[in-house]
Amino acid sequence: MNKVLLCETCLNELKADKSASKVLDRKNRGGLIKPSNDVISLCKIAEKVIRSYQGICQNNVVNKMTLIAMTRISIERYFQNISCHILDQEPINNHLLQLIKLISNFYISLRLHHINSSTNEIDVKIRSYYTKLILFKHQ
Structure with a gap:
């Protein structure tokens, strides 16, 4: 997000001082950026859209899901600290x-990439299992 957003006040609204998640505190070794509550709630809405429209097989799926997520969001509830900046x-x-x-576009594209890569995995990779016998299998 730092590469796309150029406004410092908007970048500061994405970060939080304290995290609401104990898992995030446990996994953090100093490199993670803690998201604000608004970012977490926007990602939850985007996750609901992904789960409800997972069977879409059309062009521009990320843009369509982002548009659906934008219709479900009431804008006045989020990022109230930058109202003067707006x-x-x-x-x-x-x-x-x-x-x-x-935020919604980035989260949806990231989740769809993860879903796609997890469904395309091969169960048993013969090449890594039989490294010496692979010549006989012709793989």
């Missing part, structure tokens, strides 16, 4: 809409 921008092209769309 007033400085255009109404259609403000940072709040861009931030919500970017």
